[in-house]
Amino acid sequence: MESKKTIHILLFILTFFTLTYSDIFLNPQIPQTLENYKLMFFENWPYSASLLFILLAHEMGHYLPARYYGVKATWPYFIPLPVGPIGTMGAVIQIKQQIPDKKVLFDIGIGGPAASLILSVIAWLVGISLSKVIEIPPDFDRSGFLFFGDSLFTYFTTQWILGPIDLSTMDIQAHPLAKAGWVGLLITAVNLLPFGQLDGGHVIYSMFGENYRKWIHRLFVFFMIFALVHFTWLLWGFIIYYVVKIEHPFIRDSVSGIGKFRFYFGASMLVTFLIIFVPKPIILGSEFEESSLLMDIFRLITQSVGLD
Template identity: 75%
Template sequence: MESNKSTHVILFFLTFLTLTYSDIFLNPDVPQTLTNYKLYFFVNWPYSVTLLLILFGHEMGHYLPARYYGVRASLPYFIPLPFGPIGTMGAVIKIKDQIPNKKVLFDIGVGGPAVSLILSLIVWIIGISLSKVVEIPSDLDRSSFLFFGDSLFTYFSTQWILGPVNFDLMDIQAHPLAKAGWVGLLITAINLLPFGQLDGGHVIYSMFGESYRKWIHILFGFFLIFALIHFTWLIWCFLIYYLLRIEHPFIKDAINGIGKTRFMFGVFILVSFLIIFVPKPIILGSEYDNPSLLGDLFRLIVKTVGISE
């Protein structure tokens, strides 16, 4: 049965609203007045529109290769999130046919993150160029604030464009485009986690074939370490293990494999994942200066074995 187009339109519109009003909706610290909603609309619409463009580009990166190979796929389902600082859980398409081989799987799987990676990088560079460095007052109580964490890419690009920035004394007043680029990179990185039915799972399975089943659980074990760094990854560990699965379902090999060009492009995408991955995506002000559980465990081990730091 073909998907109802009105469902896609309604979800798209609801996602626009949750993106635009993520800072005010259900926020007890902001008066729920018509004036404030108008203000937030004019402040946040660049974030909403730009992030929707990134998400749409990501899904078209899956949809168009699927149609090219004759694999039926739905239009994008955008996922609104009416609470939290981001306002969405991204978007998905539904593949309705069996994917014929690993080469087709690679092209469909890699297309989405490749498009959203390029768009997010461009948007982030423009957005951070329009952002401002502000001094943090020495008496500021950070406990009521949320902070977005850094990947290798966002940290060094910020230092390059706006730096040098000492984040103990300064903060970035982010332009809405910078926020859209940051969220686009985060969603791209999550999709590139190399497990199960995630895009990264499609890519790594297509590249290494059935032999990857010998070590993918070991890789998942290493990923569990990030659950000790930030609770976000504990949630994703749970989702991957119980819903998305660690291993990819069987897809037969292409007659001539995926080819050297696709393999090298897959390596590039996986390396890009390491560069844009954010160990601590959202940091509560109350835990800003506190060590992670991993840090606590390390200090406990050091104290137990009697090694001086």
């Protein structure tokens, strides 16, 4: 038992380091010196600490309801990712026994995204208020840089707090708290995708029961339209179809149902998903001058019918 706890703690510590150093680790453009690693630590630790807290709260939002209902669950497994702009693949807990009914499934499923949503919104709002707007020189070459995309929520709150901002000529020097909030919102949105055993899959299955199997595949086809906007969602479509699965495994109904409060709470979280969903999460600098495949198809259609 102690060895299992050691694994959870070790993954937590490793994830802290990958969050802190993902921008510098094996990056040929940054000298791998002790001084640079010290500078990166002091610059990034607010991002690492706050995002770890968001991830921990998300998993506790699953773990505590599971224990409340007597469902065995593991401690969170944090997933370090030493390369890339984010530094983690999130965290998971493992449910060790059958969930008794859909009401319990709903409470376990929605607790995680509800907790991470609240903390991510707070981190984002505080972080973006501490961020700076910088002007981009006309001859600046963006091609070697990565940019975070916007959801409806991040775009309008940025314009409200820092704006008006013309993102074609300006950029935001994001505070580490803003980055943690952005990543937390992205992870929350991905978990709220309403398929299989993702959190959103638990919620939507609990709300609509077995009838949802009649239309969930059509919803998945609609979701795959976003693969035409950004390749990220093609990868997620593959993971959902082959690993997570589109349909949720059978869980029996609760004797009293899930109740109106849970239904409306679930509906509000699914609407929230639409507000925090990021169509293009990571944008290459070269993509600013390129259109997406969806826009190319739309342009071709409008030209064909004489609307362009």
